[in-house]
Every structure is written in structure tokens, then in C-alpha cells.
Amino acid sequence: MVLDGHSDLLYDVTRRRLGGETRVLERVHLPQLRRGGVEGLVLALWTSTAHGETFWEDTPWRNPDAALDRTWQQMTALSDELRETPALRLVRTAAEAEAARAQGKLYLFLAVEGMAAIGADLRGLEWYRRSGVRLGTLTWNEENLLATGSGGDPYSGLTDLGKRAVGRMQELGMVVDVSHLNDGGFRDVMKLARGPVAASHSNCRKLCDVRRNLSDEQLRAIRDTGGVVGINSYHGFVHADPSRQTAETLARHAAHMADVMGIEHVACGFDFCGYMGPPDNDSARGIEDAGQVPEFFRCLERLGMTARERELVARENFLRILAGCPGGAGDLFRNSEDTKRI
Secondary structure (H helix, E strand, O other): EEEEEEEOHHHHHHHHHHHOOOHHHHHHHHHHHOOOEEEEEEEEOOOOOOHHHHHHOOOOOOOOOOHHHHHHHHHHHHHHHHOOOOOOOOOOOOOHHHHHHHOEEEEEEEEEEEEEHHHOOOOHHHHHHHOOEEEOOOOOEEOOOEEEOOOOOOOOOOOOHHHHHHHHHHOOOOOEEOOOOOHHHHHHHHHHHHHHEEEEOEEEEEOOOOOOEOOHHHHHHHHHHEEEEEOOOEEEHHHOOHHEEEEHHHHHHHHHHHHHHHHHHEEOOOOOOOOOOHHHHEEEOOOOOHHEEEHEEEEEEEOOOHHHHHHHHHHHHHHHHOOOOOOOOOOOOOOOOOOOOO
């Protein structure tokens, strides 16, 4: 069984619900997740407006230019899905995830992929936390008031506000996620780290030299915090040669991470997003969607990874870092006034 540490399904759920559909996770996605042995997801709130026109085009968002409105619409969609579908459970702790798993439910952790919605008001972090968010990236690929993403200047570090945000996230028990950060921001996070840091959906630069992947030095830095790196299935992060963008090559990224960091720091963050906009969002061949996750683990077995090592990669390593941070309190939503202060 697998915990996918980075899923963009909330984007598709919201898009479909705004078009009039209901029970989207159950009808459209749950059969595929079950087929792939996925027992849990870390659902990302992705609301970036920079370079996002392709994704948001022809989508009936109430205000397509406002990250805050997108956040609210996605949270509302999730709340409606949970109310309609008993097979789903929002969880805040590893213990809650295990309890949901024992009941045969798909457990859902919540994450933020880019925090442009909070602007310059760090009280938004407290709202995220009360709403159940367990980990988050400061930025997507763009530059915001906190940091610069991997699509911008690679050397600029966190802003002063971004450094304060990292400190506050750790106080609140939110795991800092460095996927999408530029190299300068990564270095600043490592200096500020007081617990496990995650790169929820990134691969190895050694095997595919792109900004969104991590150098061996960065992998070791994450290891030293006790954190994890989630393997990303996106084809462009697997290999420069299209003929080698396969599940087998992706498994070699996992093997390289294990060599550099130790198996206890390798996890899954598949980032399946073939349903988001243009065809170039496809995942590597042989692991195009959640239903094909078992093929990735067969590749790990062929590379010599033991059954116990595969269990660690599949679910236990990611759950460990979530278990190490205190859970949040409160309902999914407190009241509408909270959303105005995010």
C-alpha cells in the first residue's frame, strides 16, 4: 500500500465541481487509486496565478486572478467531497491515517503548494494550520513575497518575511516542503530547519539535470534534517532523453536517493497531473497514472530493493515525518471570517 506524498487531484475535483459534478474523487479517481494500491494522498492546494494561464483557462473559477479565491474554492470543494463520500477521511496525524486505513477509507492529508494567497500576512499560516494543512511550499515556480521558485533567479534567497514564515511553520507543526524552491531559498531553509524538511515531489539532478530536481548535496542536507524526498513521475524530471522517460528510470532515481541519503529518506510524491491542461504534463511511460504505481515498485524489486525497503518507500517514511509533527485542532473551516484573513 502507498501514500502518495503529492497529489494535485484537488484541482480536478474543484474544476469538475464548479462545472456541476459531485462525488468526483469517488466516481472519477478512487477506482484508479484503489487499483494502484494507493491508501492515502497528500492533497495540494495549488493556486498560483503566475505562468498558470494554461491550467486555469476555460475553468469556471469565480475570480481566476485571485489565489485567495482559488484557495477558498478548493477548500469548499474538499469539504463538500468529504460530506458526500464516506470512503474519504481528512486526517491531521499519522495515527488518524492508520485508523482510517484500518477502516478501509482513503485518508487525505492537506498541503499548500505555493503560499501567494497569504500575501504579507503570516496569520494566514495559522489559518492553514487550523484548516488541517500539514506541509507546504512557500512558492510554486514563481517569485512571491516569501521566496523565489525554481523558475526564477536560482540564487536569490528567502525574503525576510519568508524566513519568518519558515520559523512560524515549524512552530505550528507544519513541515516545510522545498520542492519548487530555487537553490538560494533551499539553502536558507536548511539553515533555519529545526526538524524534518521534505521535498515532496522532486528527483535527482545527477540523473536529470533540471532545476526542479535535487543535487546530491541537497539530498544529503534533507537527510540530515531527518526528512524525505518524494519521487516525481513527471516525464521531464525523469530523463533528458524521451526514450528513457520510463518507470524503470524513475526507479533508478529512487535507488540513487537511497545510495546518497539512505532508504529511510526516500518516499513517493508522484505528482500525477495528466488531467491538467496540455499533453506535456504526462508522467513517465509505465507509470502514467495512479493505477500503474505497482509497476514502479516492481522496478524497485528488479533493482534489488527488498520488500522491507519497498514498504519504507511506499508509505512509512512519509508517515514518519508527519508523525513527528503535532496535529492541528479544529474543524476544516472555523468560519468565513477566517478565510478573509488568510
